[in-house]
Amino acid sequence: MNRVYNFSAGPSMLPLPVLEKAAAELLCYKDSGMSVMEMSHRSPVYESIIAEAEQNLRRLMQIPENYKVLFLQGGASTQFAAVPLNLIGRTGKADYVVSGQFSGKAFKEAEKMGYDVKCVATTKGDNFTHVPALTREMFRPDAAYVHICYNNTIYGTKYAEIPDTGDIPLVADMSSCILSEPVDVSRFGVIYAGAQKNMAPAGLTVVIVREDLLEFADPKMPTMLEWKTMAENGSMYNTPPCYPIYVAGLVYEWLLSIGGLEAMQKMNVKKAAVLYDYLDSQSYYQAPVWKENRSLMNVTFVTGDGELDKKFAKEAAAAGLQNLKGHRSVGGMRASIYNAMPLEGVEALVAFMKKFAAENPKN
Numbered sequence: 002m003n004r005v006y007n008f009s010a011g012p013s014m015l016p017l018p019v020l021e022k023a024a025a026e027l028l029c030y031k032d033s034g035m036s037v038m039e040m041s042h043r044s045p046v047y048e049s050i051i052a053e054a055e056q057n058l059r060r061l062m063q064i065p066e067n068y069k070v071l072f073l074q075g076g077a078s079t080q081f082a083a084v085p086l087n088l089i090g091r092t093g094k095a096d097y098v099v100s101g102q103f104s105g106k107a108f109k110e111a112e113k114m115g116y117d118v119k120c121v122a123t124t125k126g127d128n129f130t131h132v133p134a135l136t137r138e139m140f141r142p143d144a145a146y147v148h149i150c151y152n153n154t155i156y157g158t159k160y161a162e163i164p165d166t167g168d169i170p171l172v173a174d175m176s177s178c179i180l181s182e183p184v185d186v187s188r189f190g191v192i193y194a195g196a197q198k199n200m201a202p203a204g205l206t207v208v209i210v211r212e213d214l215l216e217f218a219d220p221k222m223p224t225m226l227e228w229k230t231m232a233e234n235g236s237m238y239n240t241p242p243c244y245p246i247y248v249a250g251l252v253y254e255w256l257l258s259i260g261g262l263e264a265m266q267k268m269n270v271k272k273a274a275v276l277y278d279y280l281d282s283q284s285y286y287q288a289p290v291w292k293e294n295r296s297l298m299n300v301t302f303v304t305g306d307g308e309l310d311k312k313f314a315k316e317a318a319a320a321g322l323q324n325l326k327g328h329r330s331v332g333g334m335r336a337s338i339y340n341a342m343p344l345e346g347v348e349a350l351v352a353f354m355k356k357f358a359a360e361n362p363k364n
């Protein structure tokens with residue numbers, strides 16, 4: 002059977018060379034005599050797998066020395082709780098920007114714990130078709146941190162630039178855009194991401210945290226959520242998600258082999274342009290997102306007719322273009338075109354969109 006173009010928002014496509022390498026090493030990793038899945042995480046062979054993965058991620062993202070890299074479990078959603086538990090002690094209050102569903106969940110999670118958290122800006126009133134314009138003055142000067150979601154997976158929006166929060170540490174959920182382009186890590190206090198969009202299979206969450214921010218955890222917090230404990234134990238306080246970390250390592254190697262994040266960004270810009278240029282050139286489909294906030298990774302569009310949208314997703318799937326149905330909360334279509342989606346996949350999608358429009362005229 003042929004592989005399809007999988008436009009899923011996550012778990013999503015992995016680069017073919019990565020899957021091939023994982024397959025070749027599946028039964029026996031190098032000369033270890035066993036699969037990575039079967040290895041003790043304390044064995045020297047596994048220790049070199051995790052150490053190399055970290056080194057390669059550091060190289061790719063040019064992560065400064067004073068940042069820790071953690072390989073954790075629980076998904077980005079667990080970090081919605083871990084972020085306030087680890088950081089609120091800095092000043093006792095925190096500011097949130099709500100630009101979509103995930104940032105809304107992060108805000109609610111912190112609120113639920115009874116902390117003094119404030120939603121300083123939201124674009125809910127505009128159906129999240131753009132992200133809020135942010136200025137330093139909008140944040141409480143004594144906030145322990147400001148939380149944003151850098152790329153909004155469901156709506157297909159992204160900040161055009163990194164918000165300026167002055168001295169307040171900026172915490173960013175980058176689940177759906179990490180490794181899609183270079184980003185200045187030093188502008189952030191914390192970056193976190195579930196791996197299943199652009200890095201690895203589900204089960205791994207990467208947290209990149211500035212060292213001086215490890216000192217504010219509530220001593221009563223669950224140990225498993227405490228970044229400091231995880232940092233002191235090299236992400237091995239308990240058994241880490243061994244296999245997803247290994248695959249993430251293969252993805253990092255693949256990214257380095259194709260020229261790193263600058264090269265990846267060029268390809269992503271080119272891919273997204275194929276789709277957005279087509280969307281802008283016609284009137285059958287509408288792209289609701291404001292141009293300046295268009296995501297390179299998640300592209301949303303609608304026909305304006307719910308039945309046609311359904312038909313589109315169904316017929317596209319039959320043509321080998323799968324998972325184009327929009328998120329259940331917003332409908333329409335969404336093409337997630339992460340790093341592993343080849344240009345040919347996006348070109349095939351646009352060809353299908355043209356054919357569908359010709360075959361299904363609107364009244």
Ligand SMILES: *Cc1c(COP(=O)(O)O)cnc(C)c1O
Binds near residue numbers: 076078150198
């Ligand atoms: C997918 C996603 C999440 C949820 O991730 P889990 O790993 O399933 O918890 C959170 N934030 C963003 C931006 C996402 O894209």
